[in-house]
Amino acid sequence: MLFIHLSVNESDRDAREAANYDGGLYGTGNNALAPTLPVESKVELPPISSVDVTAFNVAGISLGMELDAALEAANKQAQRRDIAAVRTQSRNGKVASLTWGNVNEETIVNLIEGTGDTPEISRVKSIRYSFNNPEALVAGALEKYGEPSVRDLNKGKLTWCSAERDIKSQCDMKKPWMTIDTYTVSTIGILDITDPTLVKAPVTVGVAKPIKEVTAEDEGYTGPLPGL
Numbered sequence: 001m002l003f004i005h006l007s008v009n010e011s012d013r014d015a016r017e018a019a020n021y022d023g024g025l026y027g028t029g030n031n032a033l034a035p036t037l038p039v040e041s042k043v044e045l046p047p048i049s050s051v052d053v054t055a056f057n058v059a060g061i062s063l064g065m066e067l068d069a070a071l072e073a074a075n076k077q078a079q080r081r082d083i084a085a086v087r088t089q090s091r092n093g094k095v096a097s098l099t100w101g102n103v104n105e106e107t108i109v110n111l112i113e114g115t116g117d118t119p120e121i122s123r124v125k126s127i128r129y130s131f132n133n134p135e136a137l138v139a140g141a142l143e144k145y146g147e148p149s150v151r152d153l154n155k156g157k158l159t160w161c162s163a164e165r166d167i168k169s170q171c172d173m174k175k176p177w178m179t180i181d182t183y184t185v186s187t188i189g190i191l192d193i194t195d196p197t198l199v200k201a202p203v204t205v206g207v208a209k210p211i212k213e214v215t216a217e218d219e220g221y222t223g224p225l226p227g228l
Contacts, residue, residue: 044169045169046169047163047168047169048149048150048161048163048168048169048170048171049147049149049163050149050161050162050163051145051146051148051149051160051161051162052162052176053160053161053162053175053176053177053178053193053195054176054195056145056160056178056193058107058127058129058191058193058228059073059074059077059107059127059129059227059228060073060074060076060077061073061074061077061109061124061127062124063124063125063126063127063176063193063194063195063198064123064124064195064198065123065124066121066122066123067095067111067121067122067123070098070109070111070124071086071088071095071098074086074098074100074107074109077100077107077227078100080227081100081102081105081227082102083100083101083102085100086098086099086100087099087100094111094113094122095111095122096110096111096122097109097110097111098111101130103132104131104132104133104223104224105129105130105131105132105224105226105227106129106130107127107128107129107130107227108127108128108129109124109126109127110124110125110126110127110128111123111124111125112125112198112199112200113200114200114201115198115199115200115201116201119200119201123198125194125195125198126192126193126194126195127191127192127193127194128190128191128192129190129191129226129227129228130188130189130190130191131188131189131191131226131227132187132188132189133189133223133224133226134156134182134186134187134188134189135182135189136189136223136225136226137180137182137189137191137226137228138158138180138182138189140225140226140228141158141180141191141226141228144228145160145178148160148180149161149163149171150171155181155183156181156182156183156184157179157180157181157182157183158179158180159171159177159178159179160177160178160179161173161175161176161177161178162175162176162177173196174196174197175196175197176193176194176195176196176197177193177194177196178191178192178193178194179191179192179193180192189226191228
């Protein structure tokens with residue numbers, strides 16, 4: 001009987017047991033000759049310009065402003081814009097919003113009560129200002145508030161905000177921000193400004209709940225100017 005002894009080359013066995021063995025596809029016991037795949041380089045976006053939106057005002061009204069001061073400013077603005085009156089809407093006996101407008105514009109001021117150390121005082125939480133000429137609204141905003149932190153031309157949106165602490169190229173939407181949207185409704189520019197940090201203070205169980213002018217001309221535009 002003839003016995004044939006097949007010997008295994010030590011180096012071949014070591015190669016097959018190696019973690020990077022390529023199956024001999026490239027004629028070697030390792031992948032030293034395998035083609036090098038391109039490594040995608042991470043593009044680092046430039047930091048945005050942080051803006052303190054709490055320093056802004058719309059029609060003389062700022063975020064966090066108390067109801068009495070906001071109502072006084074609203075009445076003055078309505079008079080300047082030849083608007084008959086400021087309408088108020090109440091919830092649970094408290095003024096929740098102020099509204100005034102005409103055929104060209106509308107302003108809605110939303111209030112929140114029960115915040116911080118003065119839970120009995122209602123404060124401005126957000127403002128929405130709509131104007132029937134988006135280009136004029138953008139021109140007036142750029143003149144009054146300066147360059148935005150972000151320009152998203154594809155969505156027709158400008159944003160003023162604070163940068164994220166860890167990602168300086170992004171807005172921190174948990175802090176006060178302001179946007180102008182000229183895309184959602186093509187014939188109307190919509191300005192929104194809000195303070196997400198203004199929230200109702202938690203009520204402790206067992207404790208009684210406390211009683212609660214600037215204008216800008218857009219080149220070639222001769223119609224009414226926004227009342228920011």
